[in-house]
Amino acid sequence: MFAVILLPQFRLQAALRLRAELCAQPVAIVDERSDKGVVLEGNEVAESSGVTTGMPSAQALARCENLTLLPRAIGQERVAQAALLEVACSLSPEVEATADGCCTIDLRMAKISDWPAWGAAVVERFAALELRARIGVGSNADLAFLAARRAAPVLVVQTPTVFLSQLAVTEIDPPPHLLALLRDWGVHTLGQLTSLPRGELASRLGPDADRLWKRAMGRTHRLLRLVRPVEEFVETFEFEQEIETTEPIFFILRRFLDQLARRLTGVHRVAAAMRLTLLLENRTTHERLFTIPAPTVDAEVLFRILRTHLDGLQLKQRPTGVWLQVDPARPDHQQLRLFESPLRDANRFGETLARLIALVGHGNVGVAEIADTHQPDRVRLAEPKFHELRAAAHTDAEENLAIGLPLRRYRPPLAAQVQVERHEPAYVVSDTAHGRVAGALGPYRISGGWWDRERWGTEEWDVEIAGNGLFRLSRQNEQWFIEGCYDAQLR
Amino acid sequence: MIALRELLAQKFPLHEHLSSGTLPTGLDAFDQTEGGLRRGALTELAGSPGAGALFIEALLALLPREKCFAALVDGGRSFDAESGPPEALRRLLWVLCGTADLAVKAADLLLRDGNLPLIVVDLQPLPARELQRIPASTWHRFQRLVEESSTAFIVLTPRPMVEAAAVRIAIQNVWTLPAMCERRRTLLHRLRAQVFSRRNFAAVETLERRFA
Numbered sequence: 001m002f003a004v005i006l007l008p009q010f011r012l013q014a015a016l017r018l019r020a021e022l023c024a025q026p027v028a029i030v031d032e033r034s035d036k037g038v039v040l041e042g043n044e045v046a047e048s049s050g051v052t053t054g055m056p057s058a059q060a061l062a063r064c065e066n067l068t069l070l071p072r073a074i075g076q077e078r079v080a081q082a083a084l085l086e087v088a089c090s091l092s093p094e095v096e097a098t099a100d101g102c103c104t105i106d107l108r109m110a111k112i113s114d115w116p117a118w119g120a121a122v123v124e125r126f127a128a129l130e131l132r133a134r135i136g137v138g139s140n141a142d143l144a145f146l147a148a149r150r151a152a153p154v155l156v157v158q159t160p161t162v163f164l165s166q167l168a169v170t171e172i173d174p175p176p177h178l179l180a181l182l183r184d185w186g187v188h189t190l191g192q193l194t195s196l197p198r199g200e201l202a203s204r205l206g207p208d209a210d211r212l213w214k215r216a217m218g219r220t221h222r223l224l225r226l227v228r229p230v231e232e233f234v235e236t237f238e239f240e241q242e243i244e245t246t247e248p249i250f251f252i253l254r255r256f257l258d259q260l261a262r263r264l265t266g267v268h269r270v271a272a273a274m275r276l277t278l279l280l281e282n283r284t285t286h287e288r289l290f291t292i293p294a295p296t297v298d299a300e301v302l303f304r305i306l307r308t309h310l311d312g313l314q315l316k317q318r319p320t321g322v323w324l325q326v327d328p329a330r331p332d333h334q335q336l337r338l339f340e341s342p343l344r345d346a347n348r349f350g351e352t353l354a355r356l357i358a359l360v361g362h363g364n365v366g367v368a369e370i371a372d373t374h375q376p377d378r379v380r381l382a383e384p385k386f387h388e389l390r391a392a393a394h395t396d397a398e399e400n401l402a403i404g405l406p407l408r409r410y411r412p413p414l415a416a417q418v419q420v421e422r423h424e425p426a427y428v429v430s431d432t433a434h435g436r437v438a439g440a441l442g443p444y445r446i447s448g449g450w451w452d453r454e455r456w457g458t459e460e461w462d463v464e465i466a467g468n469g470l471f472r473l474s475r476q477n478e479q480w481f482i483e484g485c486y487d488a489q490l491r
Numbered sequence: 492m493i494a495l496r497e498l499l500a501q502k503f504p505l506h507e508h509l510s511s512g513t514l515p516t517g518l519d520a521f522d523q524t525e526g527g528l529r530r531g532a533l534t535e536l537a538g539s540p541g542a543g544a545l546f547i548e549a550l551l552a553l554l555p556r557e558k559c560f561a562a563l564v565d566g567g568r569s570f571d572a573e574s575g576p577p578e579a580l581r582r583l584l585w586v587l588c589g590t591a592d593l594a595v596k597a598a599d600l601l602l603r604d605g606n607l608p609l610i611v612v613d614l615q616p617l618p619a620r621e622l623q624r625i626p627a628s629t630w631h632r633f634q635r636l637v638e639e640s641s642t643a644f645i646v647l648t649p650r651p652m653v654e655a656a657a658v659r660i661a662i663q664n665v666w667t668l669p670a671m672c673e674r675r676r677t678l679l680h681r682l683r684a685q686v687f688s689r690r691n692f693a694a695v696e697t698l699e700r701r702f703a
Binding site: 345365367377386402438439440441470484486 | 676
């Protein structure tokens with residue numbers, strides 16, 4: 001059997017998918033490229049007011065003054081088409097993208113006994129994605145397509161001849177000259193057409209008429225142009241006007257994530273990363289990539305990650321649209337121990353990390369990575385990846401080798417005046433420590449980068465300043481600094 | 492797995508508290524009396540910057556050994572990463588703040604997160620005037636947050652000031668230059684620590700008067 005999934009009024013459905021508030025009002029999609037703004041599709045409310053396809057928008061407005069005219073939402077049409085193919089590809093590997101909002105599925109290898117129930121389940125899946133679908137099932141692709149056009153919402157053709165005999169000839173799109181001729185003969189239904197002898201019809205009207213007769217009998221067999229499933233999980237929305245607050249963005253993002261989570265669940269994938277793009281009024285964009293620490297399809301978790309970022313975001317331009325892409329990944333099947341894991345909730349930790357970055361600034365939170373140089377305090381903070389860290393065999397060797405008190409650095413180092421006697425610091429004057437040097441260890445001379453412009457050199461001393469404590473002094477280009485404190489006496 | 496763990500935690504709330512226990516620090520006086528850092532409790536370490544830095548080092552050494560993670564809220568932006576063992580640094584979330592206000596907010600976020608079993612807030616390098624502006628209610632709120640988790644929460648201060656602390660460690664060492672030639676582990680053993688828990692807080696008040 002073949003099945004055809006048809007999304008009726010595809011362009012209108014795509015445009016209204018994220019704007020449920022408009023569904024009860026008369027709405028029509030207009031072709032902006034045409035001079036008169038021709039109506040492409042209108043919803044039932046608009047059609048009941050006399051708005052029809054092909055009507056100029058001015059005439060449509062004259063017939064229905066409350067009519068809302070919308071341009072085609074190309075981005076959302078792509079999203080709806082991608083969702084259609086995702087669902088179809090999850091039903092069978094042999095899928096044809098027949099047209100926008102229509103796909104044909106070869107189900108000859110499927111063992112389905114209850115076709116109406118199967119069709120109803122597929123319709124429900126589309127309903128969860130806020131798309132209205134019709135399913136037609138038949139013994140060949142063309143028959144299934146005809147069934148889908150008449151489905152409400154599922155139609156399974158068990159006896160093709162009975163089903164086809166009631167259809168109008170126009171349903172199978174005959175060439176115009178044949179249609180006119182058949183009308184003249186009084187042939188209006190496919191049943192009337194198939195009652196004519198095939199050989200004589202072909203000899204009088206040519207091969208086009210023979211093909212039409214075969215279609216009317218439901219005997220055509222064509223090869224499907226198969227498509228490969230493209231795992232592209234994108235949702236996009238353009239606002240009618242610039243956005244002043246974050247609330248509309250939150251609302252749309254929440255709906256995006258609900259939809260994307262359902263689509264991911266449908267293909268047994270989880271979100272490993274999210275790319276958020278805000279389209280701004282000056283036609284630039286704000287982009288941000290979010291890596292999900294523990295890939296998930298939980299829309300609430302994903303939304304919290306986006307919300308944390310947007311809460312602290314300040315833009316100079318107002319957003320006019322949102323674009324969200326989710327990178328799918330296979331669910332992690334790693335067996336964890338019941339009460340032990342690297343982090344209890346890696347996603348929550350990621351969210352906390354984002355909040356900390358918003359609080360103290362980027363570059364002030366992370367895991368310390370020491371640069372491969374002897375230059376002091378060359379440390380950069382990298383994103384922590386605790387959930388990926390594997391426990392290594394622990395050795396006490398490095399701990400045993402550590403000598404002296406750990407340093408507490410002053411960032412930046414404090415300028416000081418140092419009196420030198422016999423090549424050693426003898427007296428220190430600074431805002432932090434002031435006094436005679438009771439003892440000094442040094443000098444420890446370190447240098448590097450002599451082979452390029454980043455040349456550096458410093459001379460370090462560990463000194464005890466009487467009545468103050470233990471400090472580290474450094475001399476660079478004859479300028480003295482207090483680098484940090486080992487211990488200071490409390491005052 | 493997360494959902495299962497949460498479900499188990501809801502069904503058997505006592506399990507975590509019973510198994511929380513303590514974390515040994517390597518500070519003899521403290522480990523012998525208290526058994527180590529108490530999880531689910533606020534511990535205050537009051538002492539000089541040198542003692543605080545040594546204690547942080549001891550806690551860092553704990554991370555690879557216990558295979559756990561920690562956060563250091565660096566109030567004075569003074570932590571020297573080069574002093575710490577690289578193996579431990581990979582397990583440490585370092586938050587550079589610069590003011591007491593930021594440090595308190597960062598600590599609040601980390602406590603509410605509940606993922607890290609050890610959180611250290613270092614306020615020792617900050618000016619006393621700034622520390623005095625932290626309301627006492629903040630520490631009580633932190634203590635309540637910690638009680639509900641299995642996190643060991645340590646605040647390093649120059650003087651005793653955290654009234655809500657369940658355990659207070661007061662260190663009174665004064666280091667001189669020869670200490671710079673001794674092994675760090677030896678220095679840690681030489682720390683003279685007085686430990687006060689909620690059971691003998693009258694002694695803590697005496698200590699506060701002495702510091703004042």
